[in-house]
Amino acid sequence: xxxxxxxxxxxxxxxxxxxxxxxxxxxxxxxxxxxxxxxxxxxxxxxxxxxxxxxxxxxxxxxxxxxxxxxxxxxxxxxxxxxxxxxxxxxxxxxxxxxxxxxxxxxxxxxxxxxxxxxxxxxxxxxxxxxxxxxxxxxxxxxxxxxxxxxxxxxxxxxxxxxxxxxxxxxxxxxxxxxxxxxxxxxxxxxxxxxxxxxxxxxxxxxxxxxxxxxxxxxxxxxxxxxxxxxxxxxxxxxxxxxxxxxxxxxxxxxxxxxxxxxxxxxxxxxxxxxxxxxxxxxxxxxxxxxxxxxxxxxxxxxxxxxxxxxxxxxxxxxxxxxxxxxxxxxxxxxxxxxxxxxxxxxxxxxxxxxxxxxxxxxxxxxxxxxxxxxxxxxxxxxxxxxxxxx
Amino acid sequence: xxxxxxxxxxxxxxxxxxxxxxxxxxxxxxxxxxxxxxxxxxxxxxxxxxxxxxxxxxxxxxxxxxxxxxxxxxxxxxxxxxxxxxxxxxxxxxxxxxxxxxxxxxxxxxxxxxxxxxxxxxxxxxxxxxxxxxxxxxxxxxxxxxxxxxxxxxxxxxxxxxxxxxxxxxxxxxxxxxxxxxxxxxxxxxxxxxxxxxxxxxxxxxxxxxxxxxxxxxxxxxxxxxxxxxxxxxxxxxxxxxxxxxxxxxxxxxxxxxxxxxxxxxxxxxxxxxxxxxxxxxxxxxxxxxxxxxxxxxxxxxxxxxxxxxxxxxxxxxxxxxxxxxxxx
Numbered sequence: 001x002x003x004x005x006x007x008x009x010x011x012x013x014x015x016x017x018x019x020x021x022x023x024x025x026x027x028x029x030x031x032x033x034x035x036x037x038x039x040x041x042x043x044x045x046x047x048x049x050x051x052x053x054x055x056x057x058x059x060x061x062x063x064x065x066x067x068x069x070x071x072x073x074x075x076x077x078x079x080x081x082x083x084x085x086x087x088x089x090x091x092x093x094x095x096x097x098x099x100x101x102x103x104x105x106x107x108x109x110x111x112x113x114x115x116x117x118x119x120x121x122x123x124x125x126x127x128x129x130x131x132x133x134x135x136x137x138x139x140x141x142x143x144x145x146x147x148x149x150x151x152x153x154x155x156x157x158x159x160x161x162x163x164x165x166x167x168x169x170x171x172x173x174x175x176x177x178x179x180x181x182x183x184x185x186x187x188x189x190x191x192x193x194x195x196x197x198x199x200x201x202x203x204x205x206x207x208x209x210x211x212x213x214x215x216x217x218x219x220x221x222x223x224x225x226x227x228x229x230x231x232x233x234x235x236x237x238x239x240x241x242x243x244x245x246x247x248x249x250x251x252x253x254x255x256x257x258x259x260x261x262x263x264x265x266x267x268x269x270x271x272x273x274x275x276x277x278x279x280x281x282x283x284x285x286x287x288x289x290x291x292x293x294x295x296x297x298x299x300x301x302x303x304x305x306x307x308x309x310x311x312x313x314x315x316x317x318x319x320x321x322x323x324x325x326x327x328x329x330x331x332x333x334x335x336x337x338x339x340x341x342x343x344x345x346x347x348x349x350x351x352x353x354x355x356x357x358x359x360x361x362x363x364x365x366x367x368x369x370x371x372x373x374x375x376x377x378x379x380x381x382x383x384x385x386x387x388x389x390x391x
Numbered sequence: 392x393x394x395x396x397x398x399x400x401x402x403x404x405x406x407x408x409x410x411x412x413x414x415x416x417x418x419x420x421x422x423x424x425x426x427x428x429x430x431x432x433x434x435x436x437x438x439x440x441x442x443x444x445x446x447x448x449x450x451x452x453x454x455x456x457x458x459x460x461x462x463x464x465x466x467x468x469x470x471x472x473x474x475x476x477x478x479x480x481x482x483x484x485x486x487x488x489x490x491x492x493x494x495x496x497x498x499x500x501x502x503x504x505x506x507x508x509x510x511x512x513x514x515x516x517x518x519x520x521x522x523x524x525x526x527x528x529x530x531x532x533x534x535x536x537x538x539x540x541x542x543x544x545x546x547x548x549x550x551x552x553x554x555x556x557x558x559x560x561x562x563x564x565x566x567x568x569x570x571x572x573x574x575x576x577x578x579x580x581x582x583x584x585x586x587x588x589x590x591x592x593x594x595x596x597x598x599x600x601x602x603x604x605x606x607x608x609x610x611x612x613x614x615x616x617x618x619x620x621x622x623x624x625x626x627x628x629x630x631x632x633x634x635x636x637x638x639x640x641x642x643x644x645x646x647x648x649x650x651x652x653x654x655x656x657x658x659x660x661x662x663x664x665x666x667x668x669x670x671x672x673x674x675x676x677x678x679x680x681x682x683x684x685x686x687x688x689x690x691x692x693x694x695x696x697x698x699x700x701x702x703x704x705x706x707x708x709x710x711x712x713x714x715x716x717x718x719x720x
Contacts, residue, residue: 101539250683255641257633261442265683268429286633293553308543308634372635373539391541 044229045237053196053234061353068353069328069379070335073193075347080187083173084343085148088121091337092147094138096155096179097130100254101282101306101373105380106178106330108390112383113331117338132159139163143170149337152186153178173340177333188346190332192354195230198323201356202231202277202302203238205321209300210244210274217266218249219259219287220279227325228279235277247273252283259283263290276301281322282373284309288318305357305365308372314362322357328379409667412654416670419677426684434562441555441565443676445470445625445632447669448571449647450654451578452621454668455614457651460594460660461510461517463615465524466622466647469502470640472528473626475540478635482542491548496623502528503619507612517615525644532637540635552631567628574624578665590614594660649696650675652703675699 056073063071091114098107114123126142128135135155140163142150150167152174154160161181167174168185177190206216216239220232232249239246247270252259260283266273267290276287281304291298300319303309305326313320329352339346355377357365365376371391380386420436429435449466456463473495480491506524510517555565581587592600593607601607629639654671656663679692 099533104539253638253641255633255638256636257629257639260633261680262683264438264442265427265680268427268435269684271428282636286636289553289634371539371541372543373541 044226045233049194050196050200050234050237053194054200056193056351057197057201057354067379068326068355069331071353072347073351073353075350077345078187078348080173080340080346081343083149083187083340085341087119087341089119089148089338089341090122090124090146091120091149091151091334092124092142092145093126093151093333094135094142094153095125095127096135096153098127099130102280102325102327102375104373105375105378105390106327109327109378109380109383110330110334112380112385112389113334116383117334119338120334123334128155130155132156135160136163139167143167143172147172149173149175149341151175151177151333151337152181154181155179157181173337175333175336175340177329187340188336188348188350190329190336190350190352192325192329192352194354195227196234197354198227198325199231199234200238201323202321203235203244204242205358206275206277206300206302207238207242207244209319212243213245214274215245215247215270215272216275216277217247217263217270217273218277218279219262219283220249220251221254221282222251231279239277244275254280254282256283256286260286260290263287264294267291267294267296272296273299275299278303280304280325281306281309285312288312288316305376306372307366307370307374307376310357310362310366310376311372313359314366320359324355324357324375324377326352326354326377326379327375328352328377331379409655409664409670412667412670412674415653416674416677419674419681423677423681423684426681432562433560437555437561437563437565437568439677439680440568440571440673442632442680443673444565444567444571445552445628446643446647446650446676447672448574448621448628449625449643450650450668450672451574451665452618453647453651454578454654454656454663454665455590455617456517457648457656457658458594458660458663458665459590459611459614460597461611461614462521462648462658463503463506463618464518464521464644464648465502465506465528466618466625467640467643467645468525468528468532469499469619469622470626470629470643471637472532472640473498473623474544474630474635474639475532475536475637477548477626477630478540478542478544479536480542481545481548483545485545485547488545488547492627495627496620499619499621499623499626500616501619502622503616504612506619507615510615511608511611536637540637542635544630544635548627549631549634552628552633567631570624570628574621575666575669578669582665586610586613591661595662646675646696647672649699653699655703658704 059073061071061073062075095107098104114120124142124145124147126138128138132155139152150172152164154164154176157180161183164174164176164181165183165185174186175188175190176186180189180191210216218232218235221228236246248266250262252262276299278284284301284303285308288298288301298316298318302321302323305322305324309322312318332350332352336346336350367387369391370387374390378390380390423430427435453463453466476498477491477495481487502524506520509515509520551566551570555563558564589600589605590610593610597607633639650672651668652658653674654663654667656668678695682691
């Protein structure tokens with residue numbers, strides 16, 4: 001979609017003809033939150049939420065220890081007895097899109113979770129293909145199809161809020177996860193701790209590694225998406241406090257070639273870079289290759305739980321850390337929907353733990369034979385059909 | 392290499408717009424030497440050429456299409472498709488490299504052939520055909536991979552795009568620069584022969600070529616096939632450079648058209664040299680490197696591309712207007 005738009009824009013420039021085109025919707029991963037005190041560092045910085053997330057990293061979750069997708073941090077339980085009904089159930093899911101590997105792995109995991117439960121007679125999924133208007137009509141259509149519960153992963157926050165409210169008004173329980181909406185009406189909102197915790201964990205690790213005055217390059221995906229902005233806002237703050245020199249913060253648009261070129265340029269400009277901080281780990285391997293190709297030792301690096309990065313980490317004994325935005329969170333909405341339909345309590349805001357992979361836990365998440373873009377924290381290792389279903 | 396480019400283009404007659412782009416390129420290369428310490432040695436420029444090689448090769452293919460009066464918007468998605476196909480077929484098996492590379496070249500040629508046949512036989516404007524092809528390839532890649540490429544490129548496959556060999560004095564000479572050099576020579580020779588000249592003539596005045604007995608349809612189809620093959624070669628270099636990615640070709644079609652236009656090749660066809668088109672691609676990469684070294688934010692890249700396209704087309708249009716005025720008086 002974005003490419004089509006680019007081409008239409010390019011085309012219009014080429015023929016010097018006027019053309020009006022909607023701007024592509026950024027996959028906003030927004031959570032509803034009040035504007036807190038703003039920091040000079042970033043308009044996306046909210047001190048109260050930052051402090052809350054950093055504290056949540058050390059909180060002890062409730063729930064089964066070996067099943068983090070069923071755990072919750074500081075849950076406030078809500079009564080769901082009004083939704084109690086007998087099975088089997090039709091559970092419906094309105095998905096924003098499956099347009100990146102993270103969502104791919106998550107969605108496969110979610111389907112596997114639905115298969116695990118005999119009382120789900122039908123798991124109906126509509127994919128909005130990253131279009132707000134399609135998701136609005138998808139949700140209306142699902143509500144009218146007699147779903148017993150509706151799971152929503154909203155494409156954008158503001159535009160989909162009224163649609164979620166409409167679904168709530170129809171009387172069926174609504175479960176929102178991943179990205180949020182500006183309404184309290186869903187029975188539960190499921191998400192990991194958040195972007196501040198992600199960014200701060202990586203930045204603290206790198207600060208320890210490079211020391212005061214060390215040079216760190218920040219590589220970001222794209223501007224304006226709030227969980228991504230939160231990651232950088234937290235990191236920027238940590239680096240500032242610890243006296244780490246940030247030599248630059250560049251956008252890679254998730255393209256390995258762009259990332260590699262940027263890093264090569266910075267290596268020329270700075271001579272040496274001690275640490276690489278990454279927004280998400282997609283381009284981590286290409287970044288490390290830029291150091292290799294320049295004949296330099298790999299830097300301390302923070303990536304993500306993507307297979308190709310974990311593999312390289314293991315093979316080359318990197319100094320690395322992988323904060324995660326776990327894909328196992330896709331299991332939770334299915335579990336939540338069933339709990340609600342059985343009349344069991346669920347947390348109003350279901351905050352999942354967000355593990356950080358370090359060298360000591362690397363082996364738990366690295367599995368030979370998985371595709372390069374697989375995510376290790378899928379929570380799918382014990383599921384039937386693993387690993388073939390995720391390959 | 393920049394020197395070589397200059398001398399090659401001096402031997403062939405300097406076409407419209409070749410002079411300005413070479414001047415801009417020279418200024419940028421000198422500026423780079425002041426800004427980046429690495430550019431005080433040949434290896435810095437070789438690294439720049441290595442990075443620019445895929446775009447320069449794409450520019451050769453795009454030049455053939457544009458100079459004969461068409462557009463090829465499908466190259467970016469073709470590059471992505473080729474890299475994704477390569478990763479899936481290779482799947483880490485070194486032995487497979489030998490047959491996958493020819494297969495990729497054939498796929499590129501086939502896509503170009505389809506573009507060319509639909510444009511010339513069904514008379515659909517190339518702009519629309521290739522825009523459609525872009526969407527088809529994009530969609531096909533997405534359907535096939537589900538947004539997450541599978542498999543892995545082999546070390547052998549990546550050698551050409553990533554590695555090089557040591558040369559005394561110069562430092563590491565990347566393989567991609569050798570591939571580029573070979574293609575430059577081939578392209579220049581091709582353009583100096585009858586077929587090449589005929590391509591330019593088609594862009595300038597299709598009817599007169601037709602009346603003169605030229606095979607217009609066949610030649611224009613050939614231009615698209617060459618563009619498809621150049622996309623396949625660029626994909627092999629890009630995949631080698633940075634590894635598997637489903638975003639590798641994003642925006643390349645836009646960037647390569649900017650490069651060709653920057654090289655003074657006139658949109659609509661009929662004017663411009665292939666060397667200048669490649670110089671345009673190198674200029675664009677050098678410009679982005681310079682902006683990056685100066686610490687200018689990445690967002691400026693698109694703006695710069697936009698300004699270049701508008702300015703270059705306006706410059707060409709202004710040239711045409713004064714030409715007409717002179718003739719009428």
